[in-house]
Amino acid sequence: MLASICRRRLAIPLPQILAGGGGGTNPVRSSPVVALLSHGYYSAAAAAAPDPEPCPATVSYLVSCGLPPATAAAAAARYVRIRDLDRADAVRALLREYGFSEAEVTRTVRQDPALLKFDPDRIIRPKLDFFLSRGFEPRFLAAEPHILARSLDNHLVPCIEFLRGILGSDDSVRTAVCRVPRALMVDLDRARPVVEAFRRHGLPEESIAKLLLIHMGVLMVPLDRIAEAFDDLKELGLSVTDTAFLYSFRVICSLKRETWVRKVALYRSFGVCEADLLRAFKTQPYILLVSDESVKKKVRFYQEVLKLEIGDVMAQPMTLSLSxxxxxxxxxxxxxxxxxxxxxxxxxxxxxxxxxxxxxxxxxxxxxxxxxxxxxxxxxxxxxxxxxxxxxxxxxxxxxxxxxxx
Incomplete structure (x- = not known):
């Protein structure tokens, strides 16, 4: 049933999927840089056509910040040209002032070198102060520095207030955002319809809040995919009131459909019957997020070293999530x-x-x-x-x- 649900809605033939073909986009794990450029989060100048020749001074500076030479050259050729080294130094100093370690400063620059062009006191400091006032350690932004490119008044403040209205407290907002910082990049005109879709499909308010705490990345899922996920889980026999529903929903929305089918085929290759796999998925949905190599390694250990039957392993699916x-x-x-x-x-x-x-x-x-x-x-x-x-x-x-x- 797990495989058939995916196969029914896939345009790609199953043999091609299992051979590694296909494609598709994972809405929860899409590239933040691609998202930034495609949604105009940078200025027109920053997103302009790449320079044919990267600026040597920019490349040299980015390398001094810890970027590999190839990465620095690519950034300089695409959208970064540092014309004011004093400003770039001031940006890095500001991050240190707010508690960023040297490794986190390097990570921030590596992920978003365009920040080095921003006015540190006029553009960046107010955002760091805002997060600090809400109980965040500003250094959490090292995981998703693109957030600092968003408008404070037009995006960040309204987003945090929107999330607080759903989650109910600043503590819950901090927990949700720090687990998936990139989800804070989502525009409200995209996030609000997603939450309304959850309500239309019968999720009560407390379940919506819990779902955002589990993985706020669901706010990035397209509306048609949300409808499909609810249909899929209903067909699998899961109700919105079931304990495993929210975790199952998060898993289904995180996987490309061809990946889902491939993982089902992987378990079947070890002799797992569909009934046992379905039961295991309902008990521990995250077994479908375990990497293929990790599944193979664990199943072989249980079968070959511990001499366990695959049915016993699938009856305790937590074993597949443990290290x-x-x-x-x-x-x-x-x-x-x-x-x-x-x-x-x-x-x-x-x-x-x-x-x-x-x-x-x-x-x-x-x-x-x-x-x-x-x-x-x-x-x-x-x-x-x-x-x-x-x-x-x-x-x-x-x-x-x-x-x-x-």
Missing amino acids: LEKNVMPRCAVLSLLMREGKIEQKMKLLPALISNSTVFSERFVWKYAKDVPDVVQAFEGKIKFQGFGDGEFELLSHHMTAAKS
């Missing part, structure tokens, strides 16, 4: 040590232990035995590598887990 190196393997190392020392039984349900809350796991398996088996602390911290469960050391009761599901 092998930072979470799963250290916990396996802890359990292996405790079993060899006879502290815990060899027969146990492994996956529930692996996906349990970190505090719960550490209290149950680490601190409880730290005095008798000190190495469990180092294992939990990843300092003792998991070497696998030896023969007869660990009997994984996958059939018991299967029975527990049914």
Whole structure:
């Protein structure tokens, strides 16, 4: 069903999609620079036709700011020509004054070198003061410095007030914006219809607020795609009142349709039936955002190292969202040590232990035995590598887990 919904609305043949062809645009992850240039966020002079020969002085200055020579040359050729080095230095000094580290100053210049042409006190400082007055650390803008190119009175203030009207508090606005700073680039004449579309499709106000907290990038999704997403989730059996609906909506809107189909095909290639995949998606929608290589690595680990059935893995889809190196393997190392020392039984349900809350796991398996088996602390911290469960050391009761599901 997951694949068929995508396939029904795709003009690109499925074989071409699975071979990596197609295209399409991801509305949530589109390039901020392209968006800026296409929406006229820079002045006409900044967006003018590229100079045939980049200014050597501009290239040299951008390189001194930390940009790679090729990037500096491309920026200078496209839309940046620094005529006042003192002003450029003042912009960087202003950022440091507001708490930007040297790395963040470099990151800001790298992402938006045109800011170096702005009047620091007349254009940039008022915006930094505005965010500071709303409880933001201005350095959050290092992640999306293009925001500083927007008008304070005509865009930034109205946008923040619009978001506050939905989210209800300055704290919630800060949380939402800092998670997805680029969403603050969206014009209100685009954001308002999106919110109205959510209401028309039956999302209550508290759900709309929660959706923006989950990922404010949904404000960038085209209206027709929003309608499709609601239709898709309804066909999958998800109601707007379901716990997983908002997370599922965020995932569907984040993926190009051909990517969605490719990921479904990837899971199917490991023997996952569509019913199990659909159940896993409803439980943990973010499994479709895990990269293909990461999915392959994790599934192979569970099947080949832990000897688990794919059905057991899909019954606990959180396992696909966890980091092998930072979470799963250290916990396996802890359990292996405790079993060899006879502290815990060899027969146990492994996956529930692996996906349990970190505090719960550490209290149950680490601190409880730290005095008798000190190495469990180092294992939990990843300092003792998991070497696998030896023969007869660990009997994984996958059939018991299967029975527990049914």
